[in-house]
Amino acid sequence: MKCLLKAGADPNVPDEFGRMPIEFAAICGPRQDVEILFPLTTRILFVKDWSVNGIMLHACLLPGQEFYESGLEQETARLKLQGKKALEDKDYHSAIKLYTKAMGLEIDDATLYSNRSLCFLQIGDGDKAFADAYTCRMKRPDWPKAWYRLGAAQMFLKACDAFLGGFKIDPGSAEIENALREALNALRISRGAKKT
Structure with missing residues (x-):
C-alpha cells in the first residue's frame, strides 16, 4: 500500500x-x-x-456487506477465467495482467500465483516465476502443483545461469549452445505435460 x-x-x-x-x-x-x-x-x-x-x-x-463481498468474488472468478483463457491462447502477457488484477482482490488464492508463475516461465522471466512459485508454495505447502512450480522455476534459473554463463565465456561453443537448447526444450516439455 x-x-x-x-x-x-x-x-x-x-x-x-x-x-x-x-x-x-x-x-x-x-x-x-x-x-x-x-x-x-x-x-x-x-x-x-x-x-x-x-x-x-x-x-x-x-449495509450490503454480503453483496459487496460476493461482487468481489464474482470479479475475481471473472478475472481468473479470462486469465486461464489467455494462458490457453499463449497470450502470457495478458494472462499475467489478469492474474495480477485478480490477486488485488484475492491475495490468498495460491492458484493465481501458480498460474502467473507458469506465465513468467513461458516468457523467460525466471526470477518472477520463482517469486510466484515460492509464494504459492508458502500459501499451500500441501499442494503438489505448488512444489512443481517451484521446482520448474528453480530448474529454469539454474539451467539458464549455468549454460548462459558458459556461453558468455565461449559464445562459439556448439556444445554449450546445444546443452542450453536441450535444457530449455526439456523444461518446455515438462511444463506442457503439467499445465494448469
Whole structure:
C-alpha cells in the first residue's frame, strides 16, 4: 500500500461498488492499512466517529456487506477465467495482467500465483516465476502443483545461469549452445505435460 501511495495512487477514489479505499482496507485488511490511509483520506461525512476505530466499526456495519463481498468474488472468478483463457491462447502477457488484477482482490488464492508463475516461465522471466512459485508454495505447502512450480522455476534459473554463463565465456561453443537448447526444450516439455 505504501508503494502505491508513493507512486501517486489516490486514496480518495471509490471502487466500482462505491467503497473508499479506507473502507475496503477496514473490511479486508489489517488495522495497519487503515492507519496508513487515515491521514490521507478526506473525511467520509456519514462516518460519525472519524477515527481509525470509528472507521473499523463503520466498515463492520456497512449495509450490503454480503453483496459487496460476493461482487468481489464474482470479479475475481471473472478475472481468473479470462486469465486461464489467455494462458490457453499463449497470450502470457495478458494472462499475467489478469492474474495480477485478480490477486488485488484475492491475495490468498495460491492458484493465481501458480498460474502467473507458469506465465513468467513461458516468457523467460525466471526470477518472477520463482517469486510466484515460492509464494504459492508458502500459501499451500500441501499442494503438489505448488512444489512443481517451484521446482520448474528453480530448474529454469539454474539451467539458464549455468549454460548462459558458459556461453558468455565461449559464445562459439556448439556444445554449450546445444546443452542450453536441450535444457530449455526439456523444461518446455515438462511444463506442457503439467499445465494448469
